[in-house]
Amino acid sequence: MENSSSCRRHTHDRHQTVALNASLEEWSRRYPGQVTAVHDFDADGLCAAALWKLRLGGSTQVVTGRQSLPNLQNPAQLVYLLDLSCPEKTFPWPSPTVVIDHHPLPQQPPPNTLLLHRHDRCTSWLTHELLWGEADSQHAWIAVLGILSDLGDSNPSQLLQSQLQRWGLNPLRQLTSLVNSAHRAAGDCDQALLALTLHDSPSQMLRSEHPSVVYLRDCQRKVRKRLGQAKQVPAVKRGQVALVQFSSDCPIQSVIAQIWKSRLADHVVVAANCRNDLAQVQVSARSRGSLDAIQILGQIGLTVRGHAQSAGAVLEPSEWEKFLEKFYAHSHKR
Template sequence: MLLGHTRDPLWPAPEQALLDARRFLEEQKGRRVLVAPHTDVDGLTSGVLMLRALEAVGARPLARVPGKGEHAHSPAFQDRLRVGAWDSLVVLDMGSRAAPIVPDLPTLVVDHHLSDTFPPGARVLTANGHEPIANSSLLTYVLVSPLVVPGPLEWLAVMGTVADLGADAPMPFLKDALKRAGRKAVTESVALLNAARRSARFPVPVALEVLLRAGKASDISEGHVPGVDVLRDCRLEVQHEVARCAKTPPRFAGKVALLLISSEAQVHPLVAVRWAQRLPEHIVIVANAGYLPGRVNFAMRSRAPVDLIAWLKDLDLPPLEGEYANGHARATGGSLSQADFLRFIEAAGFRGLRTFDVERRGAFPG
């Protein structure tokens, strides 16, 4: 059986929701459709699957990816989405909020993150709440399978699933699908593609082009398509930055550990994972003052049985400027102004930090 293809009417999302979303896609024949995927492997593979499906129904799709630190509700990205004459918009793997993305543009949102708010008027397909919660590329694959020849595209959903949930995720038929795609090729390709969004250079459009050119995972892992050399350079850069930043000594406040780093690369989640393994009973916060000018981007991980989003909300802070308490219960983070980050981290138990402690310095990899 192909990955995720079951007869369960409630999985990976309710059957009616899948039918409604599929009808939206079928209605795009002859129309110009903007596809906006998240920049990680799950998002990019979702994007390629969606592009292939829209092409199959006769639409004229084009992908546009967010920039560094952006998402579907970032004003700068929304401004770029408005450029051009589009008939509709498909947003993939970028969460959901109760605000329009591009007003008056028919929109389909495909996602799996925890949310109970959605853009007004948008058609929404979410896997959240339907266990085991499917990642976005798997959800997209099930959605578009009746519109394409699904077998040759299965490897894309496999890669997105492994990237988001791991090779042992409890997804129907993942073991066999991973064997067909080639486990070694998939894991190598995931590492290369993810390096693009983590690199300070942020060549995510190159990663998307690599996926569009490839016909299987080994085309990427073995460098058979143009652009893989760029991804390999990105991976070396990220490995260097993780090794450098992971040497930072943590500060402690009870069962919370804080590491303050500065890098233009998006290495704070990787450093957080590494330190969560070293400190399995702690909540680990890695704060990166170098990723975006004037902001502190932070990642939170823990091996302890704690809902990190609930933990953040229990701090009972006033509204903060930026990203906060979004994502997954076991993997979250945010992006705050320096002042708001200091308010947050003081509420978490770390008193006495100053703006100087969260200023960018020595940020560029090298």
């Protein structure tokens, strides 16, 4: 094992992309063997994986829960970790690892890790820049689906604006929803990855009758039905927190949180999906303006991870019950 000084970190410098590119090239030369990508399940993670696969052609593995990284059966010579943060101290595989990501950095990254990090990008955008160059490539539309999913349509990104002009907002939005429907329906995310790598343009993918796209449309119908049910549930407001609690077999809590966030400017929205099928509670928190969801929820005993305005957690039902007690107790003090 190499010591932690072999971990190279590039962030916040002036020529970020150039520096990141140079280190990636160096690492690719140093480890010319098989590559594997371990990636997130949402549109950003899937689009990053598609851009990676189109460029490097290795095997991919989606992580279905964000709680832990998988044990790889046959670790490649070089592993890429896409859109999944970088863990503290170790990976569950021995291989050197390239992390392409935009989440907060760990205090102590594992040894032999190359961190390609920018907090002002999403992962699909950064992956496109690193593997396909800064100009729009033929696959730029794939990167843009990740931007729409993670950063929205008003980000000043050149890449986003030029692709919006070329394809229009609606088709790109429809595809973003289609790609996200795989995990929201608790379905097979590899179908979304396959669909992204098989089609040459947004219009081609939208019109496609390929089984992967047909599958995604089925997922989308299921998600719409479940969302229609969960949208009926009212929010309970206490202090600065608005709680929406429901039970669904589809992990749609982030969509519900997003919907409520747009209605409630002065509250941290907590959407909690009591997954009876998994015996866990999946929590998604969203906030606007200067409201720091991580901090505000921390004060009432709910630890969520992620960004200040977009965070989440998975709890055991007993932990959730404890939080509910604090949530209601907290309100009496006000």
